[in-house]
Amino acid sequence: MRMSDRIDAAVVAELKSIMDGDLDALLEAYRDDARDRLDALRTAVRAGDLTTVRLQAHSLKGASANLGAARLASHCATLEAAALQGGSACLERALQAVAMELAEVERALLLPPYRAG
Amino acid sequence: MSGPGRVLVADDNRVDRMVLAAIVRREGYDVAEAVDGHDALRKFREFAPQMVLLDALMPGLDGFEVARQVKAAAGEELIPIIFLTSLTEADALARAVEAGGDDFLSKPYNQIVLKAKLNALQRMRTMHATMQRQRDEISRHHAHLVQEQEAAKAVFDNVAHTGHLDAPFIRYLISPLAIFNGDVLLAARSPADDLFVLLGDFTGHGLTAAVGAMPLAEIFYGMTEKGFAPGEILREANRKLLAIMPKGYFCCAMLVALKFRKQELEFWNGGLPHGSLIRNGGAVTQLESRHLPLGVLSDERFDPVTHVLPMTPGERLVLSTDGIVDARDAFGTPFGHERVDRIVAGLSPGMSAFEAIQRAVQNHIGGGGRDDDITLVEITMVTPVAAQLPPLPARTRAGDGGEDWCLTYELGPSSLRTGNPLPLLQQVLVEFPDLRRHAGTIHTVLGELYSNALEHGLLGLDSSAKSSPSGFTEYYRARARALDSLQGFVRFRFRCRIDEAEVCLSIAVTDSGPGFDYRAVAGGDERAYHGRGLKLLRSLCSEVRLQGRGNQVEVMLRWSHAHV
Numbered sequence: 001m002r003m004s005d006r007i008d009a010a011v012v013a014e015l016k017s018i019m020d021g022d023l024d025a026l027l028e029a030y031r032d033d034a035r036d037r038l039d040a041l042r043t044a045v046r047a048g049d050l051t052t053v054r055l056q057a058h059s060l061k062g063a064s065a066n067l068g069a070a071r072l073a074s075h076c077a078t079l080e081a082a083a084l085q086g087g088s089a090c091l092e093r094a095l096q097a098v099a100m101e102l103a104e105v106e107r108a109l110l111l112p113p114y115r116a117g
Numbered sequence: 118m119s120g121p122g123r124v125l126v127a128d129d130n131r132v133d134r135m136v137l138a139a140i141v142r143r144e145g146y147d148v149a150e151a152v153d154g155h156d157a158l159r160k161f162r163e164f165a166p167q168m169v170l171l172d173a174l175m176p177g178l179d180g181f182e183v184a185r186q187v188k189a190a191a192g193e194e195l196i197p198i199i200f201l202t203s204l205t206e207a208d209a210l211a212r213a214v215e216a217g218g219d220d221f222l223s224k225p226y227n228q229i230v231l232k233a234k235l236n237a238l239q240r241m242r243t244m245h246a247t248m249q250r251q252r253d254e255i256s257r258h259h260a261h262l263v264q265e266q267e268a269a270k271a272v273f274d275n276v277a278h279t280g281h282l283d284a285p286f287i288r289y290l291i292s293p294l295a296i297f298n299g300d301v302l303l304a305a306r307s308p309a310d311d312l313f314v315l316l317g318d319f320t321g322h323g324l325t326a327a328v329g330a331m332p333l334a335e336i337f338y339g340m341t342e343k344g345f346a347p348g349e350i351l352r353e354a355n356r357k358l359l360a361i362m363p364k365g366y367f368c369c370a371m372l373v374a375l376k377f378r379k380q381e382l383e384f385w386n387g388g389l390p391h392g393s394l395i396r397n398g399g400a401v402t403q404l405e406s407r408h409l410p411l412g413v414l415s416d417e418r419f420d421p422v423t424h425v426l427p428m429t430p431g432e433r434l435v436l437s438t439d440g441i442v443d444a445r446d447a448f449g450t451p452f453g454h455e456r457v458d459r460i461v462a463g464l465s466p467g468m469s470a471f472e473a474i475q476r477a478v479q480n481h482i483g484g485g486g487r488d489d490d491i492t493l494v495e496i497t498m499v500t501p502v503a504a505q506l507p508p509l510p511a512r513t514r515a516g517d518g519g520e521d522w523c524l525t526y527e528l529g530p531s532s533l534r535t536g537n538p539l540p541l542l543q544q545v546l547v548e549f550p551d552l553r554r555h556a557g558t559i560h561t562v563l564g565e566l567y568s569n570a571l572e573h574g575l576l577g578l579d580s581s582a583k584s585s586p587s588g589f590t591e592y593y594r595a596r597a598r599a600l601d602s603l604q605g606f607v608r609f610r611f612r613c614r615i616d617e618a619e620v621c622l623s624i625a626v627t628d629s630g631p632g633f634d635y636r637a638v639a640g641g642d643e644r645a646y647h648g649r650g651l652k653l654l655r656s657l658c659s660e661v662r663l664q665g666r667g668n669q670v671e672v673m674l675r676w677s678h679a680h681v
Contacts, residue, residue, distance in 0.1 A: 011225045018139050018228055030132045058174050062201075063132040065224040 006104060011068035012113045027109050030067055034060060034102055041079070045088075045095050053083035053091065060098070064105070072101045121239065123147045125166035127157035127183065128201060129175045133224065137170060137201070140228050144235055154178025161187055166196070168238055170222070173202040173209050184216035195245040197238035269327055273334075281305055281312065286497040286504070288471045292490065299326035300438050300492040301368075303334055305341040309554075310377065312504070313341045313350075316494060317370040317411070318389060318438040325366055329412070332357045333368065344553035347372050348421035351385055351411070355419045358412030367412035371404070371436055375428070375496060377504040382428040385421065387411055390454060392436040393461045394426065395470060401461055402426065404434075428498045435461060435470045440490035444478050452481050471495035520615040527608040533571060534600050539563055542609065549613070551620045555676060558657055559622070565654050566626040566670060570607045572596065574628030574668055605629030618677060625664075625671035632667030 019026055037060045044052035061076035079094040108114070124146045128134040131152075138148045149164040151157035154177045161169065161183075169187055173180040184198050199220045200213040210221065219241075220234050281304035282289055291302050299319035307313055315337050319326035333354055340350045351372055358368055369388030376383065386392065388410035394402040408420055428434075437457070444452040460473050474493060524545070528538055543560055547553040572578045576599040582588040605628065612623040651670075654661045660673035 008225075014225070014227060015136065018136060018143070018226075020139075026132065026135055029135060033131055055174060055176065059130045062224045063130050066133055066136050066226055068225065 006069070006071045006101075007108055007113065008068040008070045009113050011066075011070075015066070015068065023114060026067075027114060030063060031106060031109065033063060034106075038099060038102060041095055041098070045091050048088065050083045050086055054080055057083060057098070069101075069105045069108075072098065072105050075101050121145045121235075122167040123149070123164060124235075125149050125151060125157065125160055125164060125169045127151035127154070127160070127169065127175070127180070128172035129153050130172070133172070133201070133226075136226055137231075140226060140231050141170070141235070143228070144232055146235070154180065154183045157183045158186055161190070167242060168235065169196060169198045171198055171200055171218075173200055173213060181212050181216040184213070184218055188217040193249060195242050197242060199234060199238070269324075273327065273330060284312070284504075286499045287314075287494065288469070289492075289494040290471070290475060291492045298440075298490050300440065300490075301330045301333060302492060302494065303337050305338050307341050307344060307374070309344070310501075310504075312375040312377070312496075313337070313347065313372065314375070314436075314494065314496065315370060315372045316389065316436050316438065316492070317368045318440075318492075319368045320366050325363065329358055329362050329366065329368055332361060333370075333411075343547060343556065344550065345556065346554070347374050347383055347385060347423050349557060351387075351421045351423075352416070352419060355411045355414065355421075356416050359415065362412050367410040369406075369410040369438070371406075372423075373404075373434065373436070373496070374423075375434075375498060377499065377501045380427060380429055380498065382426045382434065382498070383423045384426070385423045390437060390439055390442055390457075392434060393458070393470070394428065395433045395435065395461060395464065397429065397431050399462075399464065399466070401458075430498050430500050430503070432498045433470060434494075434496045434498075435474070436494045436496075437474075438492045440492055441474065441478055444482050444491065446481050447483055452478055456481070469495065520613070522613050524611040524613075525608065526610075527606050529606055530603050533575070533603055533607060538609075539567060546611070546622075551615050551676075552613070552622065555620075555674070558674065562624065562654060562657055562672060562674065565651075566609075566624060566672065567607070569651070569670060570626045570628040570630075574630035574632070575603060575605050575607065576600065577630065620676045620678070622674045623671060624674070625669060627665070627669040630668050632665060632669075635663040635667045 015026070016023060037056045041053060041056050041060075044050075044056065057076045057080040061073050061080060064070075064076060065073040075094065075097045079091070079098055082090040082094045121144060124141050126134055126137050126141060126148055127150075128137065129152055134150050134152070138150055141148050149160045149166065151160045154175050157169075157171065157175075158178070160166075169184075171180040171183055175183075180200060180202075184200075187196055187198060197219040198217060199222050200209075200218040201222050201224070202209050202213060213221065219238060222231060222234065282302065284304075287304070289302060291300060292298060299321060301315070301317035301319070303315045303317075305313050315333075317330070317333060319329050336354045336357055337350060340353060345353075351370075354368075354370075362368075367388075371384065371386045371389045371392060373392070374383040382394065384392070384404050385408065386404055386406040387408035388406050391406065392404035394404060396402065404424075407424075414420075441452055441457060442454055446452075456477060457474060460477055461470055464470055464473060471493060475491075478491060526538070526542065528536075532538070539560075542563060543556070546559055547556045552559060572580070576596060578592065578596055578599065580592065582592045582595075607629075608627045610625045610627075612625075614621045651661060651663075654670075654672055657674075658672040659675045660671075662671045663669070664671060
């Protein structure tokens with residue numbers, strides 16, 4: 001898997017310009033937020049609470065897109081759509097994809113283009 | 118608005134909120150952040166933002182409901198709302214628009230895109246505010262104008278009541294606000310029970326037309342009621358309008374007098390489209406304009422000569438202002454004189470010209486066209502009985518010798534010094550209906566007789582002094598001096614006799630002065646009368662006699678009834 005598919009460098013450059021080069025607070029907020037949402041998603045999927053799954057997936061999708069985590073955003077969209085349709089087998093698979101990709105993104109946040117090499 | 122203003126950012130996602138707030142702050146706005154729907158409404162009330170960036174999906178109260186409440190609270194003010202949602206979610210887009218969303222922003226956020234949207238919405242806001250202000254201003258002005266027009270119309274209606282237009286043999290069409298498009302339609306009964314109708318069309322619209330209409334109506338009603346002839350009314354109206362109207366403003370007018378007893382029509386047309394007199398056989402006589410409008414010519418050049426035509430019961434008179442001639446169809450073609458004339462000439466017996474013309478004009482201007490500017494009158498000649506004229510008072514027609522009376526009025530020194538007795542005498546005399554018709558002549562004769570008695574008889578002034586400017590001033594100085602030490606009296610004696618044939622009024626004015634030797638110059642030296650106004654009196658009266666020692670003048674005025 002190439003880095004360029006996971007992280008959209010142009011979005012990160014735009015983000016640096018918006019936040020005046022200082023991304024630390026933002027990245028920290030994203031990490032905390034994303035972990036909370038992943039926990040909430042797991043609980044909701046187990047409980048079959050589709051509404052919560054949809055809202056949490058939607059929210060994580062938006063934040064990930066803003067951060068440049070393009071592939072994670074795309075997995076979140078799949079989960080959101082699955083929650084809307086209501087198939088529980090799909091739901092499990094989509095949640096798994098989100099969890100694995102989030103772990104990759106968390107590692108990427110410590111590297112360029114987020115941090116100076 | 119100073120500075121870019123305040124923006125509320127509402128999103129339950131902390132990361133998105135941080136990014137968005139950072140972008141908006143970089144554009145110079147004050148930013149408040151809300152973490153969910155309820156927080157958004159609270160911050161909206163506290164922070165009073167001019168724009169709102171709103172996430173669609175939030176726990177609790179969602180963005181659509183927040184948008185509805187924000188729009189409701191904003192009222193007439195425009196608070197633009199940008200929904201934070203992806204353009205791929207068609208359902209959410211539709212709901213956002215329905216809830217009052219003005220624009221959308223999708224993730225990932227882009228500075229340039231958001232800046233462009235903020236600027237555009239800010240311009241929209243400014244424009245909206247300007248428009249509202251101007252709209253309010255216009256509606257305020259409009260309300261004010263309507264109020265003033267209503268007040269002016271109320272005043273005008275008091276002056277120009279349409280009472281006599283409601284007779285069964287008159288049909289008319291005039292806009293309720295005609296006064297402001299310059300049209301005037303007045304009708305009044307004269308003491309001889311003739312019906313006088315004045316149709317006027319002032320140049321211009323609005324206030325100028327309305328201002329001219331007031332005195333015109335007052336003169337028309339006042340003089341018609343007092344028994345003045347159409348020519349006298351026109352002369353006075355012309356004089357008044359010339360004096361009060363700005364240069365270039367005048368009144369095209371037609372005055373018609375329907376004489377039910379004599380079965381005659383008397384008319385004067387100054388500048389209006391020709392009226393049509395429809396004969397019982399269907400032939401049409403046109404009442405052409407042969408004069409300039411009222412308010413154009415000086416009194417000396419004004420020509421009040423009227424024309425008289427026979428008019429028998431059933432014959433109809435159709436009058437209009439140029440509103441009908443000028444009524445345009447969808448292509449701008451005016452209705453024109455010819456169409457009016459064709460309709461009038463093609464009427465079958467008993468058909469109403471009024472309805473035929475009205476219908477044709479309506480067809481011409483097309484459905485929904487306005488006929489506000491159209492003034493149209495149709496008057497049918499009827500018998501005196503049908504005109505519901507009261508029977509004439511018996512006294513002037515019964516063969517019992519009519520009426521006779523005598524009135525003496527004497528003014529002592531103090532009355533002569535302080536007052537002018539003429540208006541009072543004039544008023545008393547015109548109380549008699551038979552004299553009212555000759556008010557103008559009586560007024561002139563009284564004036565001449567009185568100044569003759571006072572200035573020459575009592576004060577002994579020589580009016581030849583008035584022929585030079587300095588002499589003129591000197592004359593009035595001498596007059597004032599002489600008045601101060603005035604002794605003696607002036608006495609008026611009126612004798613009136615009214616019988617079947619004529620009205621005969623004798624006026625004798627005697628002063629207590631020394632008189633003059635009128636016999637010595639009776640041989641024909643008119644200079645003896647110079648300045649005594651006797652020449653004018655001779656032209657007006659059937660007899661002028663000098664009596665006593667030259668201190669008494671008696672004149673005789675005679676009018677036959679047939680001449681009325």
